[in-house]
Amino acid sequence: MEPNILLIGKNLDTLKILKDELVKFKRTIFYANSEEMINYSLTNDNINLIIVGAGLPNETKNNMLRFIDKDFSNIEKHIMERTKGITPTSMIGYTNEKAVMWRLLNIKK
Numbered sequence: 314m315e316p317n318i319l320l321i322g323k324n325l326d327t328l329k330i331l332k333d334e335l336v337k338f339k340r341t342i343f344y345a346n347s348e349e350m351i352n353y354s355l356t357n358d359n360i361n362l363i364i365v366g367a368g369l370p371n372e373t374k375n376n377m378l379r380f381i382d383k384d385f386s387n388i389e390k391h392i393m394e395r396t397k398g399i400t401p402t403s404m405i406g407y408t409n410e411k412a413v414m415w416r417l418l419n420i421k422k
Contacts, residue, residue: 316415
């Protein structure tokens with residue numbers, strides 16, 4: 314079973330491109346850049362895994378995480394660290410790695 318993944322980032326155009334690339338790996342991707350969009354996806358799209366990009370300003374990222382934790386603290390979250398050399402495309406490998414780990418941890422025995 315594949316997780317439904319919510320990508321959270323700064324720029325919707327960038328998130329759309331990342332979604333298009335991740336779909337090539339058979340990932341089910343939703344994306345958001347505001348609390349309203351996050352709430353919509355978390356309420357309607359059966360999200361199993363949240364990936365937060367490194368490009369968000371810290372204050373925005375922290376506000377979004379508080380918002381998520383208020384009503385959706387049970388959903389697994391991963392926050393990309395802002396490090397030297399990281400680019401938006403770094404989110405593809407990061408998301409794939411976290412999706413595979415999610416699958417391994419959720420094997421139905």
